[in-house]
Amino acid sequence: xxxxxxxxxxxxxxxxxxxxxxRAKRQNDDLFMLLVFSEMVGVPNPASYFTLELQPLLYDDFxxxxxxxxxxxxxxxxxxxx
Amino acid sequence: MNAIALIAIGGGSFALGYYFYARYLSEKIxxxxxxxxxxxxxxxxxxxxxxxxxxxxxxxHFAAVAGASPIVGPAIAVVWGWLPAFLWVTVGTVxxxxxxxxxxxxxxxxxxxxxxxxLTEDIVGPRxxxxxxxxxxxxxxxxxxxxxxxxxxxxxEVPSSVIPxxxxxxxxxxxxxxxxxxxxxxxxxxxxxxxxxxGAIYVGELVPLSLPDSMFGLSTPAQWVIIxxxxxxxxxxxxxxxxxxxxxxxxxxxxxxxxxxxxTAVIIASPTIVAPAxxxxxxxxxxxxxxxxxxxxxxxxxxxxxxxxxxxxxxxxLNKEPDARPVGYLGSVGEGTLALASIIACTAGFATLGxxxxxxxSFATDGLRAWSLGGANIMNAGIGLPLxxxxxxxxxxxxxxxxxxxxxxxxxxxxIVQEWGKIYNIPFLQGRTAxxxxxxxxxxxxxxxxxxxxxxxxxxxWPLFGTSNQLLGALTLMVLTVFLLKLRRPIWVTVxxxxxxxIMTIPALIIQLAAFWRAxxxxxxxxxxxxxxxxxxxxxxxxxxxxxxxxxxxATTPA
Numbered sequence: 001x002x003x004x005x006x007x008x009x010x011x012x013x014x015x016x017x018x019x020x021x022x023r024a025k026r027q028n029d030d031l032f033m034l035l036v037f038s039e040m041v042g043v044p045n046p047a048s049y050f051t052l053e054l055q056p057l058l059y060d061d062f063x064x065x066x067x068x069x070x071x072x073x074x075x076x077x078x079x080x081x082x
Numbered sequence: 083m084n085a086i087a088l089i090a091i092g093g094g095s096f097a098l099g100y101y102f103y104a105r106y107l108s109e110k111i112x113x114x115x116x117x118x119x120x121x122x123x124x125x126x127x128x129x130x131x132x133x134x135x136x137x138x139x140x141x142x143h144f145a146a147v148a149g150a151s152p153i154v155g156p157a158i159a160v161v162w163g164w165l166p167a168f169l170w171v172t173v174g175t176v177x178x179x180x181x182x183x184x185x186x187x188x189x190x191x192x193x194x195x196x197x198x199x200x201l202t203e204d205i206v207g208p209r210x211x212x213x214x215x216x217x218x219x220x221x222x223x224x225x226x227x228x229x230x231x232x233x234x235x236x237x238x239e240v241p242s243s244v245i246p247x248x249x250x251x252x253x254x255x256x257x258x259x260x261x262x263x264x265x266x267x268x269x270x271x272x273x274x275x276x277x278x279x280x281g282a283i284y285v286g287e288l289v290p291l292s293l294p295d296s297m298f299g300l301s302t303p304a305q306w307v308i309i310x311x312x313x314x315x316x317x318x319x320x321x322x323x324x325x326x327x328x329x330x331x332x333x334x335x336x337x338x339x340x341x342x343x344x345x346t347a348v349i350i351a352s353p354t355i356v357a358p359a360x361x362x363x364x365x366x367x368x369x370x371x372x373x374x375x376x377x378x379x380x381x382x383x384x385x386x387x388x389x390x391x392x393x394x395x396x397x398x399x400l401n402k403e404p405d406a407r408p409v410g411y412l413g414s415v416g417e418g419t420l421a422l423a424s425i426i427a428c429t430a431g432f433a434t435l436g437x438x439x440x441x442x443x444s445f446a447t448d449g450l451r452a453w454s455l456g457g458a459n460i461m462n463a464g465i466g467l468p469l470x471x472x473x474x475x476x477x478x479x480x481x482x483x484x485x486x487x488x489x490x491x492x493x494x495x496x497x498i499v500q501e502w503g504k505i506y507n508i509p510f511l512q513g514r515t516a517x518x519x520x521x522x523x524x525x526x527x528x529x530x531x532x533x534x535x536x537x538x539x540x541x542x543x544w545p546l547f548g549t550s551n552q553l554l555g556a557l558t559l560m561v562l563t564v565f566l567l568k569l570r571r572p573i574w575v576t577v578x579x580x581x582x583x584x585i586m587t588i589p590a591l592i593i594q595l596a597a598f599w600r601a602x603x604x605x606x607x608x609x610x611x612x613x614x615x616x617x618x619x620x621x622x623x624x625x626x627x628x629x630x631x632x633x634x635x636x637a638t639t640p641a
Contacts, residue, residue, distance in 0.1 A: 006269045011138040013261075013268055013331045016146060016395060019130040020322040 033058060033065045041075050083355045085348050085430040085460075088164075092172050092422045096415045099176030104411040107181065108404065111566065111575055112188045118403040121195030125398075131195065134399040140409045143396045144416040145334035147183075147388045150229060150450075150484035151381035151551075152421040157428045157449030158544060159378045161442050162371045163361040164429040170375055171425065174383025175418030178579045182555055184410035185562040185576065186389035190397035191406060192565075198393040198558050205564050206627045210557070213619050217554050219498055220613060221387070224547040226314070226491045227528040229484035231543075232450060234306035239451050240477040241290035242470065246282035247481050251313075253278050254329040262323050275332055276339070283478060287470045307529050310488070315522040318493040319514055326489055333486050340479045344423050344457055347464025348430075357429035357438050368445040369545075369593055376586040377548035382421025384579065386554025388414065424453055427476070431456020446542065450480050495521035531605035543606065545594055549587050550613050553620060556583040560624045567631045584621050591617060 014021075034041075036058055039048040063081040066074055074080045108114045122133040159167040186198055193201055199218070203211035237244050253275050260266040293305050300308070317325055364371075381387070392410055400406060428449065432438040441452055458472030467475070496517045503511025510516055532543040559580040566573045591614045598606040 002269070006267070008138060008141075009272055010268050011134065012141050012145075012334065013327070015132070015134055015138055015399060016142045016330065017322060017327040018128075018132060019395070021327070022129040024321055024323065 029061075030065060030068065033061070034069075037062075037076070083164075083359070085353045085355055085426045088168065088355065088426060088430075089345070089348060089422065092168065092418070095172045095176055096418060099180055100407075100411055100415060103176060104180060104184065104407050107184060107411075107575065108407045111571055112185070112406070113571075114188070114404045114406060116402055116404050118191075120191055120400045120403055121397065122399050122401060125195065130395075131398045133401040136401065136405040136408055139396060139399055139401075139405065140412055140416075142334070143391060143409055143413045145330065145337060146391045146395070147381075147385070147413055147417055148337055148420055148483065149381065149487045150232060150480050151385065152417050153424045153453055153480050153483070154232065154449055154544070155379040155382055155548065156421045156424040157453045158445070158447070159375055160357060160425060160428045160449075160452075161361065161368055161445055161447065162364055162375060163358045164355055164425055165359040166371055166375050167379060167425050168422075170379055170383050171418055171421045174379070175414055175421075178384035178555075178582075179382075179388065179414035179417065180411045181575050181579060182384055182386075182558060182562075183388045183392050183414040184406060186558050187392040187397050187400070187406045187410035188403075189562055189565050190393035191400055191403060195398040196393070198389045198561060201393070201565075202557065202561050205561050205568070206623065210560070210620075210623050210627070213616050213623065214554075214557055216612070217386075217550055217557065217616055218390075219495075220609065220616075221547070221550045221554060222491050222495050222498070223524055223528055224543060224550060224609075226311075226488050226495065226525040227532060228543055228547050229488045229491075230307050230310050230314075230525065230529050231303070231532065232484050233310055233481050233488075234303045235448055236450055236454075236477050236481050237306050238292070238302055239448060240454060240473060241292045242283075242286040242474040243477040243481055244291040245286035245289060246279060246474065246478045247485070249282040250279055250329065250332060250478075250482060251317075251325070254332055255324055257328040257332070258324040261328070272331075272335060275328075276335055279332065279336060279478075280475075283474050284471060286478075287468075287474050304530070307526070310485075311492075311522045311526050311529075314488045314492040314525075315518050317489045318496055318521075319518055326486075326493070329486055329489065333482050336479060336482065340475065341420065341423060343461060343465065343467075344427070344476075347461040347467075348423075348426055349464070351460055351464035353426075353430040353460055353463065355426075355430045356432050356435045357442075358435070361442075365442065365444045365447075369597070373586040373590040374545055374593065376583075377545045377552055377590045379421065380548040380551040380555075382417055382424070384414075384555050384583070385417070385551050386556070386558055387551060388417070389555065389558035423457075427457035427460060428452040429456070431459040433459070450477070453480060492518070492521055492525070495524070528605065528609075531603065542598075542601075542603075545590065546606065546610060546613065549590055549594070549617075552583050552587050553613065553617055556580055556587070556617075556620055556624075559583070560620065560627065563624070564627050564631050567628065567635070570635065580624065584617065584624075588614070588617050588621070 035045065036051040036054050038045040045051065074082055122131050125131040156167050156171060189201060190196060199211065199214050202214045257271050257275050260271055261268060293302050295302060297305055396409060400409065441447060454473045454476040457476040458469050461467040461472040462469050499517040499520050500512050559576045563573050563576040563580060566576060591610055595607060595610045598610055
């Protein structure tokens, strides 16, 4: 009974905003992606020494990201996902 | 007449409407198919398209469409007596809003979950789409300005509403933070949040707050309007998860609690309606009942805004097509129930006819005040809630509705301004700050143009807002009619309400135009002319689209 109520409230909370929250999250993720790959696309980044380590973790999402950013092909010479 | 009889007749009509008319619509007109794959399944993405249980979908559809309008509209309209408002709310909900909301949901589901705006272009044509966009922009502009004035008036009339109204913002932000950053259980947060809200209502009653009579040459209403729009501007750029989402949720929860309290109180107290059925001596400044009643009460009878919600988010989450009947039709019934509560509070919440007549001495009476005052009297008699607390509770309920609508409204206007920046390639308009400032300034201009600074509290813009809302409803009904015609189904279910709306809105606009002209309010004259132009275009477009579709059908029918 209580768990059913909890479920109903949770859905009532989330259902109308799923899209908006997901879009907000994607915007944050996109910015993070840009920070991590900024040096590679020609934007100087003083923290690149640290962000370099993160690159392999983000490769999976790289293709979707550069497509979303309006680049049809991979902007990195050494990493072509498409 | 006893208020319980009104509940019984109104509620009975809604029930019969759902049982017979909605069933007729779903079987004979829309022909809902349990095997149809809805967009929630066909395009399921876990984000926008998610199959959702019908009770939840109904809950948030209702919470999204319910606002201050079904409270304010009837609260103003009872000036003509309770019967016209009551009849329009019941007949409107059953035969107008029910078809409109249910139909918009169905049409969207049958067209890959596309919004009514997009369907207007697909089904009727690009010209109709342009009219649609203009009407939406005007509607947003007016909704923000009107609600800004309403909240300002209510804060002045009920100073105890100030603390709870603004504490809710903190409560919502704390909830958003605890849920997304700390992963706290929603059930507990709901209990704590709602308790803090009702606690704040009690505190607000003990510590009423008011702004000075004049500051920098601004009257008290003007100060409140400016504060509210500065807040709305800031709120519209905050992340959705931090403010808008938890605020909407708290609002939804208190909507159900508030309605339950009020209806329980009416049933226990069983108050008598003191207002006349038809007011034979309406105030001198009241416009004619026909056609103004039909634009004064928009939400609660039929509202175009519902079509935007039904086709925007609800249609993408519909699990099975037959669920459209309970979700769409009962969504409008929920709105009708709120309007009915408002009629009862404003007509049965006064002790004597003299007291009621004293309150409704002018058409510009603050209807919301009648709602909180009358409702508080009924709750006091029914469930023993102290008068002051009840009044604050109902004032806060209406204010929160208006404020959440403003939050979302200013945000949507910002999107439109940014979109214009992209279309006309003006980088300045595309920025978040510039677009927000422009949206807020446009609303402020209209709010002050409508008399917010004068402190008169007159909601002279209200019927104009209702008119544009009805016009949007007419556009949606036009799309539905053409769609039904293309499917060779009976169209009377949408043609009758469509014709009625157009017949009422156009004369209403002309009457208001004359009133604005006499008052030398040229800003509102301009707005009225634009809406009048759009109405005439909608009427012409409807006739042209129907004729075109008929010819197409005749050409394709085998001899």
